[in-house]
Amino acid sequence: MGLLNQxxxxxxxxxxxxxxxxxxxxxxxxxxxxxxxxxxxxNVVFAAAPSQNEFLDALSKIQDIEWHxxxxxxxxxxxxxxxxxxxxxxxxLDERIFKRVPFKTVNYVIPVGMENEDPEKLAARYEQxxxxxxxxxxxxxxxxxxxxxFNEPSVADFxxxxxxxxVELEEKSRQQxxxxxxxxxxxxxxxxxxxxxxxxxxxxxxxxxxxxGERKKEAVFKTLEGxxxxxxxxxxxxxxxAVHMFLDIESSxxxxxKGVNG
Numbered sequence: 001m002g003l004l005n006q007x008x009x010x011x012x013x014x015x016x017x018x019x020x021x022x023x024x025x026x027x028x029x030x031x032x033x034x035x036x037x038x039x040x041x042x043n044v045v046f047a048a049a050p051s052q053n054e055f056l057d058a059l060s061k062i063q064d065i066e067w068h069x070x071x072x073x074x075x076x077x078x079x080x081x082x083x084x085x086x087x088x089x090x091x092x093l094d095e096r097i098f099k100r101v102p103f104k105t106v107n108y109v110i111p112v113g114m115e116n117e118d119p120e121k122l123a124a125r126y127e128q129x130x131x132x133x134x135x136x137x138x139x140x141x142x143x144x145x146x147x148x149x150f151n152e153p154s155v156a157d158f159x160x161x162x163x164x165x166x167v168e169l170e171e172k173s174r175q176q177x178x179x180x181x182x183x184x185x186x187x188x189x190x191x192x193x194x195x196x197x198x199x200x201x202x203x204x205x206x207x208x209x210x211x212x213g214e215r216k217k218e219a220v221f222k223t224l225e226g227x228x229x230x231x232x233x234x235x236x237x238x239x240x241x242a243v244h245m246f247l248d249i250e251s252s253x254x255x256x257x258k259g260v261n262g
Contacts, residue, residue: 010245013252017054017213020210021055021058025056025059026062031206035137035206042069043073043134043135044138045138045196045201046093046139047139047141048096049092050180052139055246056097059097059139060096060097067104071106071107072098074090075138075149075195075196076193077108077109077110077194080115119166126163126164127163130164135200136205136206137206138201138204139208140210142211142216142223143176144172144176144179144215146232146233150167152169152233153230153233155168164196164197168191168192174189174190198236207240207242209244210245212250213248217251224238
């Protein structure tokens with residue numbers, strides 16, 4: 001395990017995905033306990049991706065958190081998938097954490113039964129929920145093209161006027177879903193999604209960012225060492241004052257090669 005220097009971010013590197021996920025879960029757990037001392041209710045948003053497996057599995061096993069005082073949200077959802085599709089992000093989070101711990105509420109981007117509603121109306125509905133429940137903690141990852149949630153380089157707006165919007169997915173993001181084993185073919189991956197915007201994520205009081213894997217090393221390097229630009233949406237995290245990023249040896253390999261060591 002090691003630390004990398006960044007002016008406003010804490011960055012921890014671990015030897016394995018398991019140790020990374022456990023450390024991220026313990027850190028998120030401590031943040032939640034602190035927030036629960038300060039607020040009657042706490043609002044948390046989660047990412048849904050295989051990169052979050054170890055983190056969510058470990059977090060869901062922490063028993064001394066007052067989950068019944070926490071409102072859960074998730075970052076994004078495909079448009080056009082049926083309610084029983086195994087690839088729905090809501091289903092992933094149900095299995096990994098939403099149905100493992102007794103949250104006060106679980107709030108879905110596209111609730112079951114609302115799949116055929118106008119996406120713009122669904123976005124407005126979810127935005128209203130976020131306005132009523134301002135985020136305290138955002139648990140996120142980073143995509144292979146540097147996206148956070150589904151804010152692709154082609155649509156990311158650091159000053160977006162919306163908290164939730166409809167986006168078209170870039171082919172690289174859709175191919176990532178195939179690479180991750182979520183879909184068999186590129187043509188099976190939906191072309192559009194609903195996503196929290198950059199400001200919605202950056203408004204969170206704390207951010208825990210979990211990014212394992214060799215395929216993420218370039219995105220991680222650009223996030224931490226490149227320009228702060230929508231061309232790498234995750235680079236905006238360097239403007240947030242309370243981000244803790246968790247990496248493994250593979251995802252941090254370009255940083256370690258450059259010698260950005262603590």
